[in-house]
Structures are given as structure tokens and as C-alpha cells.
Amino acid sequence: xxxxxxxxxxxxxxxxxxxxxxxxxxxxxxxxxxxxxxxxxxxxxxxxxxxxxxxxxxxxxxxxxxxxxx
Numbered sequence: 001x002x003x004x005x006x007x008x009x010x011x012x013x014x015x016x017x018x019x020x021x022x023x024x025x026x027x028x029x030x031x032x033x034x035x036x037x038x039x040x041x042x043x044x045x046x047x048x049x050x051x052x053x054x055x056x057x058x059x060x061x062x063x064x065x066x067x068x069x070x
Contacts (some may be wrong), residue, residue, distance in 0.1 A: 006063065006064060009024050009048055009064060011023070014027060027065055034054055035050075
């Protein structure tokens with residue numbers, strides 16, 4: 001994991017789908033789980049979705065809180 005990816009989770013928005021326009025860090029767990037089952041897209045968006053899924057699934061979403069407060 002690249003440390004800058006944590007900041008990208010708070011700045012990149014979902015470009016399509018049901019949650020289009022929502023920050024990747026704010027996507028619901030069930031949506032991230034769906035991607036994990038069906039396959040993450042290629043490229044940066046897929047890498048960030050996979051990272052957010054790992055954080056959410058393992059209970060580490062709170063790691064983003066200090067970055068949100070900046």
C-alpha cells in the first residue's frame with residue numbers, strides 16, 4: 001500500500017454506479033463487498049476500492065479519521 005492512497009480514498013469519488021459522486025471512503029460496506037465478490041475494476045479506481053474494502057472489512061476505517069479532520 002502506498003501511503004498516499006489513504007488520502008486518495010478521501011478525495012476520489014466513485015465515477016459510476018449507484019454511488020456515483022460519493023467519496024470512495026464513504027462507500028457502504030455492502031457495496032465494497034459486492035465488488036470483492038464480482039471483481040474490482042482495473043486501474044486506480046479498482047485499486048482504491050480494493051483498499052477501502054480491506055480497511056472496512058478488517059475494521060480499520062477509523063485510520064482515515066485523522067485525515068478527514070485536516
